[in-house]
Amino acid sequence: MSSINTPVLTDTHCHLDFPDFEADRVDIIARAKQRGVTRMITISTRVRRFAQIAAIADSDPDIYCSVGTHPHQASEETDVTVEELIALSTHPKCVAIGEAGLDYHYDKAPRDLQNKSLRTHIEASRRTNLPLIIHSRSADEDMANLLEEEMGKGEFTAVMHCFSSSAELAKRSLALGFYLSFSGILTFKASTELRQIAKNTPADRLLVETDAPYLAPMPNRGKRNEPGFVADTAAVLADIKGVSVNEIARITTQNAERLFSKMGKQSTVLNTMQLTSAALLPPLSAHFLEIKGL
Ligand SMILES: [Zn+2]
Numbered sequence: 001m002s003s004i005n006t007p008v009l010t011d012t013h014c015h016l017d018f019p020d021f022e023a024d025r026v027d028i029i030a031r032a033k034q035r036g037v038t039r040m041i042t043i044s045t046r047v048r049r050f051a052q053i054a055a056i057a058d059s060d061p062d063i064y065c066s067v068g069t070h071p072h073q074a075s076e077e078t079d080v081t082v083e084e085l086i087a088l089s090t091h092p093k094c095v096a097i098g099e100a101g102l103d104y105h106y107d108k109a110p111r112d113l114q115n116k117s118l119r120t121h122i123e124a125s126r127r128t129n130l131p132l133i134i135h136s137r138s139a140d141e142d143m144a145n146l147l148e149e150e151m152g153k154g155e156f157t158a159v160m161h162c163f164s165s166s167a168e169l170a171k172r173s174l175a176l177g178f179y180l181s182f183s184g185i186l187t188f189k190a191s192t193e194l195r196q197i198a199k200n201t202p203a204d205r206l207l208v209e210t211d212a213p214y215l216a217p218m219p220n221r222g223k224r225n226e227p228g229f230v231a232d233t234a235a236v237l238a239d240i241k242g243v244s245v246n247e248i249a250r251i252t253t254q255n256a257e258r259l260f261s262k263m264g265k266q267s268t269v270l271n272t273m274q275l276t277s278a279a280l281l282p283p284l285s286a287h288f289l290e291i292k293g294l
């Protein structure tokens with residue numbers, strides 16, 4: 001059990017179904033919990049593999065999942081419909097739609113198919129009221145235009161996962177009410193611009209994630225990533241924001257519970273937040289003001 005002083009974190013984006021974790025998944029989940037990473041959301045990359053993802057979520061009360069087609073797989077799953085996504089999302093542990101998006105860095109699927117798939121996921125997100133997990137790489141202008149156009153057709157909520165794009169895409173995403181999720185990239189020496197974006201992001205829109213098995217934060221850069229390492233990214237984020245690790249844990253957990261509301265709230269987290277909510281007010285207010293300067 002986490003004590004009142006243990007930072008309680010949620011890894012909002014990992015891939016526990018990947019072969020990298022096949023041999024020691026149970027150990028990795030246990031290690032994460034030891035570091036205070038009490039909840040994990042394992043993210044779908046193929047709708048047709050949802051059963052495997054859901055089985056992992058069902059194996060542990062603190063693991064949740066999503067349903068969606070990664071842009072790399074957009075040409076494999078061209079027949080996925082809004083109705084299919086909605087039907088699968090009714091699984092009790094499924095708390096989000098995605099990940100879907102545009103990846104022009106790898107261009108593994110034709111761009112028109114990535115675009116069509118993303119729009120299908122947006123419609124599923126709208127109709128289920130579940131948040132959309134957006135993957136965006138080297139596609140800033142198309143992504144911002146598409147999201148703004150789609151928001152005009154009807155509201156939905158979303159997170160820009162593993163945010164590593166420009167300040168301009170950050171600004172336009174925040175203006176749509178979206179969250180920005182920071183991964184291990186935040187801890188890399190060369191990520192000066194990204195740290196500035198995190199600094200300018202309002203406290204109530206910040207999330208942390210690993211995207212494990214990829215992108216391990218310092219000091220494990222280059223090794224296989226695992227959910228427990230989200231604590232290292234949270235420590236860097238706390239430093240950027242000028243708050244304690246405990247405060248960053250509380251803020252990002254509260255944000256994760258607001259966005260992924262189907263997860264419900266953890267009672268230990270609630271108690272911690274209730275006891276310290278007064279202490280949280282000054283830094284939060286300061287960060288809310290920062291949005292005007294972004
Ligand atoms: Zn991604």
Ligand SMILES: [Zn+2]
Binds near residue numbers: 013043211
């Ligand atoms: Zn991912």
